[in-house]
Amino acid sequence: SYVLTQPPSVSVAPGKTARITCGGNKIGSKSVHWYQQKPGQAPVLVIYYDNDRPSGIPERFSGSNSGNTATLTINRVEAGDEADYYCHVWDSSSDHYVFGTGTKVTVL
Amino acid sequence: QVQLVESGGGVVQPGRSLRLSCAASGFMFSSYAMHWVRQAPGKGLEWVADISSDGSNKFYADSVKGRFTISRDNSKNTLYLEVNSLRTEDTAVFYCARGISGGSFDDWGQGTLVTVSS
Numbered sequence: 001s002y003v004l005t006q007p008p009s010v011s012v013a014p015g016k017t018a019r020i021t022c023g024g025n026k027i028g029s030k031s032v033h034w035y036q037q038k039p040g041q042a043p044v045l046v047i048y049y050d051n052d053r054p055s056g057i058p059e060r061f062s063g064s065n066s067g068n069t070a071t072l073t074i075n076r077v078e079a080g081d082e083a084d085y086y087c088h089v090w091d092s093s094s095d096h097y098v099f100g101t102g103t104k105v106t107v108l
Numbered sequence: 109q110v111q112l113v114e115s116g117g118g119v120v121q122p123g124r125s126l127r128l129s130c131a132a133s134g135f136m137f138s139s140y141a142m143h144w145v146r147q148a149p150g151k152g153l154e155w156v157a158d159i160s161s162d163g164s165n166k167f168y169a170d171s172v173k174g175r176f177t178i179s180r181d182n183s184k185n186t187l188y189l190e191v192n193s194l195r196t197e198d199t200a201v202f203y204c205a206r207g208i209s210g211g212s213f214d215d216w217g218q219g220t221l222v223t224v225s226s
Binding site for chain 1: 143145152153154155158167169170203208210211212213214216217218219
């Protein structure tokens, strides 16, 4: 089965840039989506189709995807960005959806 | 606005069954694929199952195949998940989510907690 690997945690100072990676075999050939989940809340879609933002998501959030790694970038990090982030793809070989292991972003 | 409201969770003994529901409103339910995703306490997200807009196609995670059944009633704008032969490792918050083109899930309910314990 397809596996997506994320770093367990990322720490960043306010105003700086956070980068969260998502590793998977030839992930660059898939569409990657990203979700933000705050404690006790449902996930929220923040990036879809590698680098598109749903309405209401700040431009500070962006994504990229190439080779074996997809990346979610959060510019000018704010305290409110502190959350768990998950990458997500559809694996066509199994017709299954797969979530990454999740990354906890801590704002220092 | 899109609203998804799950219900049906609770405490259940191992081996028993539950039926989870997800009431949808604010959009044309019959036009969208729908998904169930679960999250065990303190753990990550796990996709469970999905169903096509007309209910003709269904797919399941290997961990639940043969025990869980996804269905929908488009006349009632409601998604269901029948969970059978429950195990302690099925303890989780179950979310329903709307699927859009490209495979992302653009709206989620608040979840319903299923606790499997003797």
